[in-house]
Amino acid sequence: MNETQQAPEWVLSGGTVHTPSGPVIADVGIADGRIVGIGHYPGVRKVDVTGLDVLPGVIDSQVHFREPGLEHKEDLESGSRAAVLGGVTAVFEMPNTNPNTDTADRVHDKLARAHHRMWCDHAFYVGATAENAPNLAELERIPGTAGVKIFMGASTGSLLVAEDENLARVLASGRRRVAIHAEDEERMNARKDFRVEGDPASHPVWRDDESAMLATRRILRLAREARRPIHILHVTTPAELAVISRHRDIASCEVTPQHLTLAAEDAYPRLGTHAQMNPPIRSQAHVDGLWYWLQQGVPDVIGSDHAPHTLEEKAKTYPASPSGMPGVQTLLPLMLNHVAEGRMTLERLIDMTSAGVQRIFGLVGKGRIAAGYDADFTIVDRKGRFTVTEDWLASRCEWSPFTGMDLKGRVVGTVIRGHTAMWEGQLGNAAVGEPLRFAGAL
16 A cells, blocks of 8 residues: 555455456455545455446436425435435436425425435436526535426426527526426427327327427527537437437437337337336337447436336326336346346446546546545446346335346445445445535535
């Protein structure tokens, strides 16, 4: 050990550690919640992870934990418990709660609710509205905020910014990257007759490819005019990714595990309204196209868009049934299975769940295994097999579209700032989640 290096209090020993330089079999030294070194440390308390992969802590940059106001579906405690059971060390939580998270007081209320009730680290988005547009530059700088979120189409309550004039006002207020739900409200309103009562397979017919593409083209144009970086969430069409690939100076984007895994031809007959979400699950051709563009390096991050509803709510007849599905707990197991089946490398998965999130959003102290960074680790057994079962799920909604799936790749442990949040399916002693820090809100 270098004489200027802090001595570790304990080490993760003997695992394959995925550093910025690549994988190496080594110990990771931890003290005061941070990484103090990568090497070999005899005589220090060890947790043996031989044969396992030590990944940078997985960050899920899109979840809906429903608190306040919709706690019958989920709350900050239950959602974050599901997160750490699935290997997720940090989340960005969305603002469409009741009331919406669209003022400073409501951001601070969420931060207070989260304090040592959430099992993972966290940040909260501020929802953009026509009314709060002038205040967003101030709101996005509140410590613990992930930035501003715009719903361009079919949101609840007042969190809808559909007109170009108001979108431009939002983009002109502030500097941090703005997250976008890109579906065109006008087109979807005009196509409501395409919905077939009792047939959720009509959902992607109503909210068609063009609904997504229109909104994506509009927000790219407005972002360029405003010189404002944007992040387009849950992209579902290959055509959008082709367009986004030509605007990389201002636009990053996300894909979800469900859009990479579920295809309409199977999902709607088998799952019914449990496959209903916005933007929709689309065809196998869309799935194949998303994978093509992922292999071209275009999507920057994978987010779960964890959006739980109760079984009773989902049992309503389409289109009265709500859109959304849980996913924070299954994000990593599903993607590890895709790695095992050769669709992507583990290095690409790491980039999309840790380093990429850090790079795009300016996260401080997260996203890589390096001296000085927070001691956040997701420890996995890539050879282990795992079946998604209802008794494993922690979400208050108590279901998953992936129940019964047999996956290769098992999450063994979740370590957050040196605290063991989960090990072999058992939670740690206490919820220790803290607000995330961002370069744009220090």
